[in-house]
Amino acid sequence: MDLILVRHGDSEAAPGLCVGHTDVPLSSEGFLAIQRLAAHWQGDAPRFLFTSDLRRAQQSAQVFAARFATEPLADPRLRELHFGDWDGRRWDAIVNEDANHYRHWADNWVIQEAPGGESFSDVMRRTGAWLAALLGSTQDNDGVFAVAHAGSIRALLCHALALPPARAFSLQLGYARASRIRYRLGQFEVSYTNASRFEDD
Structure with a gap:
C-alpha cells in the first residue's frame, strides 16, 4: 500500500489562536495552495480518498x-488533537490565565491531555486504529490518499517510523504539504515528508 498524507491548507484562524477541533474554514491562500499541490498529481487516482471531518x-x-x-x-x-477548554482561545491568554495547567501540559504533552481535551497519546491511539483498519482492507498495490492535520499526520508518521511520540515535533509539516508512506511485506517505509509536490519513485 502507498499512503499519501496531505496537511490541509492554511485556515482563516487568527494568528496565535489555539486550533484543534475548532472548525475553521480554509483561507483563500490555503485553498490556492492546495490547488497548486493538486496540480502536481501524476498517475492514477488512489483507491481511497480519506479526510478528517x-x-x-x-x-x-x-x-x-x-x-x-x-x-x-x-x-x-x-x-x-483536541485542546478541549483551550480550543478557539488565544495561546497567550491560555498561558496567562491558565498558567498552572498550561505548564503541566507543556511539560507532559505526550501523556497529559489539555483540560477537557486529549493528549498526543490519544491521537496516537485513534490514528493507529485507523491505520490498522486500513492495512486490513488494502492490497500491496493499492494507493490511498488522506487529508489530515499536523497532529494526526505526525502521529501516523510516528507509527510508520516507530518513532517515540516525544520526537513527533522533529517532523516538520507545513500547510498543503505531502508525505508518503509505503507498506510492503509487513514493514513501513517513509518515502518523503513535507514535500511541496508529489515525488515520483
Missing part, C-alpha cells in the same frame, strides 16, 4: 476529489 480538511479534500473524480470518506480519527 473538520472543515479545513474536508475543503482541501474536495480539491483532490475533483481531480480524482471520487468522493472523500470523512473519518473523525484523522482529526487534529
Whole structure:
C-alpha cells in the first residue's frame, strides 16, 4: 500500500489562536495552495480518498476529489488533537490565565491531555486504529490518499517510523504539504515528508 498524507491548507484562524477541533474554514491562500499541490498529481487516482471531518480538511479534500473524480470518506480519527477548554482561545491568554495547567501540559504533552481535551497519546491511539483498519482492507498495490492535520499526520508518521511520540515535533509539516508512506511485506517505509509536490519513485 502507498499512503499519501496531505496537511490541509492554511485556515482563516487568527494568528496565535489555539486550533484543534475548532472548525475553521480554509483561507483563500490555503485553498490556492492546495490547488497548486493538486496540480502536481501524476498517475492514477488512489483507491481511497480519506479526510478528517473538520472543515479545513474536508475543503482541501474536495480539491483532490475533483481531480480524482471520487468522493472523500470523512473519518473523525484523522482529526487534529483536541485542546478541549483551550480550543478557539488565544495561546497567550491560555498561558496567562491558565498558567498552572498550561505548564503541566507543556511539560507532559505526550501523556497529559489539555483540560477537557486529549493528549498526543490519544491521537496516537485513534490514528493507529485507523491505520490498522486500513492495512486490513488494502492490497500491496493499492494507493490511498488522506487529508489530515499536523497532529494526526505526525502521529501516523510516528507509527510508520516507530518513532517515540516525544520526537513527533522533529517532523516538520507545513500547510498543503505531502508525505508518503509505503507498506510492503509487513514493514513501513517513509518515502518523503513535507514535500511541496508529489515525488515520483
